[in-house]
Amino acid sequence: MEQKSASMQIIDQTQYAIIHFTGYLEYGLIESLKKELQDNVLLANKHCIINTTHVKNVDSTGFGMMVNLAKKVALQQKKVAIIIVDDFIQKLFTISQCDKVFPIVTSEEEAIAILQQTYQAELSLDEY
Template sequence: MNQKKIAMNIDTKADYILIAFTGDLEYGMIEEIKKELQSLNLETKHGYIIDMQKVSNIDSTGFGMIVNFAKKVSVKEKKIAIIVVDDFIRNLFAISQVDKVFPITKSEEQAKQIIKEGWLGELSLSEY
């Protein structure tokens, strides 16, 4: 049986913060990461890019962690874009309708453009 793992890497760029997840964002796996994410200093010019390129699975707990982080970020009027390249993970975002709240991109370059210029989703964070 494969041992499930999760990791988070935070990279502060010139005008945004890149948060890269690796592994499974699932119940029972994310408690430490959730605490670390909530204690993150929110000082950034434009916002946050959440890189999910190395995420192999996400469940409602993982989505909840992202949404709670986004609520904290929105108070500071910063933006979030999420990089998702895997079709399976992209489908999970569509099923959960998270893709209607956050821009889902295929690259860091695309995500950077969105947090600088803005994006209007079908649902607001408060409606989700």
């Protein structure tokens, strides 16, 4: 039986940071990730790409962690793009209408392009 775990790697670029999540973003597995995100100075005043390509499952706790991170970046007047290739994770963002607040893309190239252009969301953070 596979041992469930969650991990995160933050890659610091000049204008943005890429956060690669891996594994199971579930209750009991992500507490250290949440703390690391709160304490990480690399994320201050930078655009952000959240990459979920290697995420195997997300529960409400993991989903909340990603949404809170995206909100934190947006409240700093910085752009965020979220890479999602998994149908289940895509449905979570659609059902919650997060896809109307944050751009959802399927590749890092698309995410970088979003950060380099003006993006107009269907819903603002205030409306959400």
